[in-house]
Amino acid sequence: DIQMTQSPSSLSASVGDRVTITCRASQSINNYLNWYQQKPGKAPKLLIYASSILQSGVPSRFSGSGSGTDFTLTITSLQTEDFATYYCQQSYTSYTFGQGTKLDIK
Amino acid sequence: EVHLVESGGGLVHPGKSLRLSCAASGFTFDDYAMHWVRQAPGKGLEWVSGLSWNSVSIDYADSVKGRFFISRDNARNSVYLQMDSLRTDDTAFYYCVKDIVGAVAGTFESWGQGTLVTVSS
Numbered sequence: 013d014i015q016m017t018q019s020p021s022s023l024s025a026s027v028g029d030r031v032t033i034t035c036r037a038s039q040s041i042n043n044y045l046n047w048y049q050q051k052p053g054k055a056p057k058l059l060i061y062a063s064s065i066l067q068s069g070v071p072s073r074f075s076g077s078g079s080g081t082d083f084t085l086t087i088t089s090l091q092t093e094d095f096a097t098y099y100c101q102q103s104y105t106s107y108t109f110g111q112g113t114k115l116d117i118k
Numbered sequence: 119e120v121h122l123v124e125s126g127g128g129l130v131h132p133g134k135s136l137r138l139s140c141a142a143s144g145f146t147f148d149d150y151a152m153h154w155v156r157q158a159p160g161k162g163l164e165w166v167s168g169l170s171w172n173s174v175s176i177d178y179a180d181s182v183k184g185r186f187f188i189s190r191d192n193a194r195n196s197v198y199l200q201m202d203s204l205r206t207d208d209t210a211f212y213y214c215v216k217d218i219v220g221a222v223a224g225t226f227e228s229w230g231q232g233t234l235v236t237v238s239s
Contacts, residue, residue: 055229103224107165
């Protein structure tokens with residue numbers, strides 16, 4: 013199985029900050045990488061697919077990049093509604109998720 | 119608006135069976151692949167199984183292969199997960215998930231609210 017490793021596991025930031033979350037795959041997955049946001053007690057929400065394509069309705073302060081094994085999710089100008097847990101997921105084969113990055117308010 | 123409603127969760131003893139159902143609405147159901155993804159309480163996400171729009175392509179996570187079986191009924195806009203030989207580590211919220219295309223692409227575009235399965239003696 014392809015292992016997905018996110019860093020950091022947790023992150024504290026303030027409203028207005030720019031934050032970056034990284035995701036590393038144990039082997040090349042081309043650009044088959046998706047990002048999800050999950051808030052407590054809610055289902056995950058697709059933010060970005062194919063590494064960099066913004067899902068419809070997702071604010072443009074979210075962006076993704078990367079290819080091969082290394083990927084990043086960037087949130088510019090954090091808003092209060094962005095404090096949540098973020099997961100990366102590879103859609104290359106037998107789909108696996110990263111362990112999650114919990115983003116909370118500093 | 120896409121709407122996915124899971125049902126069938128509950129408390130079950132180890133070794134027993136349970137069948138989850140998911141009723142879909144708000145989109146052309148037989149145009150899209152469907153999946154089940156689970157999340158143990160307080161833990162991360164794990165893909166369980168997926169099938170294509172026409173049920174020709176079906177895949178399972180190794181952790182459930184041979185015990186869980188996914189199916190769909192396009193006439194009823196529903197997808198199912200038959201779970202046999204349940205183990206305590208199958209305890210989780212089970213989400214019904216719509217793929218972004220008809221083939222099994224593994225991009226989880228829309229999610230239900232989840233149903234809790236608890237396996238305990």
